[in-house]
Each structure stands twice: as C-alpha cells, then as structure tokens.
Amino acid sequence: GAGVSQSPSNKVTEKGKDVELRCDPISGHTALYWYRQSLGQGLEFLIYFQGNSAPDKSGLPSDRFSAERTGGSVSTLTIQRTQQEDSAVYLCASSLRSSGETDTQYFGPGTRLTVL
Amino acid sequence: AQSVTQPDIHITVSEGASLELRCNYSYGATPYLFWYVQSPGQGLQLLLKYFSGDTLVQGIKGFEAEFKRSQSSFNLRKPSVHWSDAAEYFCAVGARGSTLGRLYFGRGTQLTVWP
Numbered sequence: 001g002a003g004v005s006q007s008p009s010n011k012v013t014e015k016g017k018d019v020e021l022r023c024d025p026i027s028g029h030t031a032l033y034w035y036r037q038s039l040g041q042g043l044e045f046l047i048y049f050q051g052n053s054a055p056d057k058s059g060l061p062s063d064r065f066s067a068e069r070t071g072g073s074v075s076t077l078t079i080q081r082t083q084q085e086d087s088a089v090y091l092c093a094s095s096l097r098s099s100g101e102t103d104t105q106y107f108g109p110g111t112r113l114t115v116l
Numbered sequence: 117a118q119s120v121t122q123p124d125i126h127i128t129v130s131e132g133a134s135l136e137l138r139c140n141y142s143y144g145a146t147p148y149l150f151w152y153v154q155s156p157g158q159g160l161q162l163l164l165k166y167f168s169g170d171t172l173v174q175g176i177k178g179f180e181a182e183f184k185r186s187q188s189s190f191n192l193r194k195p196s197v198h199w200s201d202a203a204e205y206f207c208a209v210g211a212r213g214s215t216l217g218r219l220y221f222g223r224g225t226q227l228t229v230w231p
Binding site: 106 | 152158159160161162165208217218219221222223224
C-alpha cells in the first residue's frame with residue numbers, strides 16, 4: 001500500500017517568511033510524528049499526535065513552530081518567521097499505535113527546507 | 117535521560133566483507149530497539165526491530181542485530197556487504213510502557229563500500 005507522503009519535497013524560502021509542511025500518513029495509522037534532521041543536531045523529535053490531539057509537543061524548538069492534525073489523518077507543520085537555523089530536513093512518520101505502546105514508525109521521504 | 121550512541125561516524129568496507137555497526141543505549145529499562153537506513157535524499161527505511169523474545173533478530177537485505185542486555189548494545193551485522201548497502205544507518209530506541217512513543221536516535225554511521 002501507499003507509504004507516508006510529504007509535500008513539498010523541497011522548499012526554499014526567505015528569512016522571515018512563514019512555511020507550511022504537509023504530511024499524509026499511512027491510511028489507518030493513528031499516531032503521527034514529526035522529526036527534524038539537521039547537520040549539527042542529528043534527528044530530533046518535534047511533536048507526536050495520537051488522533052488529532054498532541055500529547056507530546058516537547059520537541060518544538062520555539063513558539064514559531066506549530067502543528068495540527070485534522071480528521072486523524074493529514075498533518076501540517078507550520079514555521080512562522082523562518083530563521084536560517086530552521087534549515088533542515090523535516091521528516092514525518094506514522095504508526096498504528098493500537099496497543100498504546102511504542103510500535104514501528106514508518107517514515108516519509110522528508111521535506112528539505114532551506115531558509116535564505 | 118535516554119540516549120543512543122553510535123561511536124563510529126564513518127565506516128569504510130570492501131564489497132563482500134563483513135560489517136558490524138555499533139549501537140549502545142542508555143535507558144532505565146529494556147527499550148524497544150530499531151535500526152533504520154537512509155539513502156541520500158530519502159527518508160528512513162526500517163531494517164529491523166527488537167521488542168521481545170529472541171535477542172538475535174533478522175531484518176531485510178540480509179541484516180541482523182543482536183540485543184545484549186548486559187552491554188546495553190544492539191549491534192547491526194551483515195556477513196557480506198554489497199555496494200548498494202552504502203548509506204547512513206541509524207539506531208533508535210523507544211520507551212517500553214510509554215504512551216508517548218517518540219524515538220531517540222543515534223547520530224548515525226555513514227557506510228562507504230569500496231568495489
């Protein structure tokens with residue numbers, strides 16, 4: 001079946017602009033995660049959704065970052081007033097999470113964000 | 117705090133040689149353990165995982181990993197490397213018994229394969 005998809009694949013923006021990154025999880029997966037991958041920091045957790053709620057937002061680096069999920073499916077990560085340090089690959093993952101415990105996360109191809 | 121250490125930033129092997137990528141974790145209890153692989157410009161692909169049971173787990177592409185509780189390690193192995201295995205490899209841990217589900221990743225090991 002279809003995997004996790006993300007759009008756009010690449011985004012170049014100017015410092016100070018807002019950007020929206022989209023994630024379509026695997027159909028039927030109730031859990032959705034956002035991670036950020038940058039050269040200096042490796043893979044960092046940003047936020048976790050179970051259904052439409054976000055029980056763990058602890059990884060969001062500042063209040064410029066927000067995310068929402070609607071219909072238990074698509075999620076959007078928004079970065080306001082982008083800064084050069086926001087340049088990174090943003091990865092989305094989804095999992096079944098039917099048991100309430102950690103299970104296997106499947107990753108999308110990522111969105112490469114470049115802030116000029 | 118949870119942490120994952122991959123001590124080798126870059127490994128180079130010849131095609132056909134054996135491979136072992138090291139992973140050590142720091143965690144309060146036995147976590148769930150994963151290895152992912154990332155090719156250039158791609159997302160992460162799951163190679164294998166350990167949740168419970170047999171401590172030697174088999175994955176895709178001929179990879180295996182062994183969980184050693186006494187050493188807090190989950191090393192990845194392959195008996196004979198192929199040129200297509202060149203990629204970056206990430207070890208990750210997840211919290212057993214947690215409802216939050218986030219993964220903690222190591223910094224990755226870049227594998228180069230010489231023909």
